[in-house]
Amino acid sequence: MIILTHDDVADLLPMHEAIEAVETTMKQVSLGTAALPLRSVTPVGGDNRMGLMPGAIAEPACFGVKMISLFPGNPARGLSSHRGAMVLFESETGGAVAMMDASLLTAIRTAAASAVATRALARDAASHLAIVGTGEQAEHHLDAMICVRKITRLSIAGRSAEKAAAFAARATRLYPDLDISHGTDIEAAIASADIVCTVTASPTPIVKGAWVASGAHVNIVGSSIPTMREVDDEMVKRGDIWVDYLPSTLAQAGEIVDMIKAGTFSADQLKGEIGAHLSGEIPGRTSPDQITIYRSLGIAAQDLAAAHHVLTRAQAEGRGQNVSF
Known part of the structure; x- marks a missing residue:
């Protein structure tokens, strides 16, 4: 498994590449080739919540789960309101191949999705x-x-x-x-x-x-x-x-x-x-x-497409920390 930090995601997922990855996967979603259980949300005290977003996509073939906390008060502490981890699995043997910071991944893929819609509709x-x-x-x-x-x-x-x-x-x-x-x-x-x-x-x-x-x-x-x-x-x-x-x-x-x-x-x-x-x-x-x-x-398909893009670039550029279980 490759462990990728916030800085790795920042370097490996520039916005213009994220937009193209998200557009491709949104087409797949509407063609029915993705498995997307609804997000589950667990209260964890006050206004804070933890969300789990599993899913699978066919191209590139992968599946995974994003585990993300939503703490609305974090920006006042200089932190992202969304913090967590994205775990990506490969589809051939089911192995976990990457874990990466989910806060920046979420922020980039969300804005990229808005850009896809804006390019299509504005x-x-x-x-x-x-x-x-x-x-x-x-x-x-x-x-x-x-x-x-x-x-x-x-x-x-x-x-x-x-x-x-x-x-x-x-x-x-x-x-x-x-x-x-x-x-x-x-x-x-x-x-x-x-x-x-x-x-x-x-x-x-x-x-x-x-x-x-x-x-x-x-x-x-x-x-x-x-x-x-x-x-x-x-x-x-x-x-x-x-x-x-x-x-x-x-x-x-x-x-x-x-x-x-x-x-x-x-x-x-x-x-x-x-x-x-x-x-x-x-x-x-x-x-x-x-x-x-x-x-x-x-949706999880956006996270999976973005995470797979990050992993592919990380492997090509020798980024991240390799660990074994």
């Missing part, structure tokens, strides 16, 4: 990006969006003006040509944006559908359990929604679960899985004024 000329949230996912989503669209303007909104300013400063250092604004006013940030990414840990809606401009593309990313939701009912009603995996959407996307239970939305109103669109099975954007939404929950 208008070609989209150039104004709004990010709601100022944490780790915000930074990776900025990198990912820049990979798939020519972003010239960035609007940042967060609960803390200080954190929004700090994120803006980091973004300026990385992308000095961007026109960047920041603050706590979410409505102002997204009002004229072409692409909106919501990447917060808010348990209740903080983004209203009425605020989104016609023709915008929205990536709803931050909430991954049914008791959390970042967007209101109007967002669901105004936009056309593609998802990563229908079974998890119907079980774990808070706004979808709530509205189906209330009888104000039905599963057949979802456009379908993004992989089905990428494979040409279902249409994508049909007009410039259409609001397109990608509802991201994150």
Whole structure:
């Protein structure tokens, strides 16, 4: 088994490569070649949770499990809110071949998935990006969006003006040509944006559908359990929604679960899985004024594709620590 650290993952999984790996596996998911049990979540005290995400994919042939903890208070300590390990197995003999840091792997593959959907659904000329949230996912989503669209303007909104300013400063250092604004006013940030990414840990809606401009593309990313939701009912009603995996959407996307239970939305109103669109099975954007939404929950297939990519590069470059059992 090869043990790979946070730094190894950072070096071996650049965003542009992660995007291609995730796009390939999302097509497989919608073709039915992946085995994806729903994420199980265990409370571990207070607002903290541990999640287990097993799965298997056919190409590249591998299976594995991500063991990840979600501690919302970690950013205040200078730590990622998601910490854990990804264990990858090979399919020929069932051996465990790699274990790697899961926090950065999760952050990169999540942003890469949003980029895949944005490349497929956002208008070609989209150039104004709004990010709601100022944490780790915000930074990776900025990198990912820049990979798939020519972003010239960035609007940042967060609960803390200080954190929004700090994120803006980091973004300026990385992308000095961007026109960047920041603050706590979410409505102002997204009002004229072409692409909106919501990447917060808010348990209740903080983004209203009425605020989104016609023709915008929205990536709803931050909430991954049914008791959390970042967007209101109007967002669901105004936009056309593609998802990563229908079974998890119907079980774990808070706004979808709530509205189906209330009888104000039905599963057949979802456009379908993004992989089905990428494979040409279902249409994508049909007009410039259409609001397109990608509802991201994150699935094990994305972790497996990203982890296999990291392992392949590690083996080729002699990275990681080899251990035997």
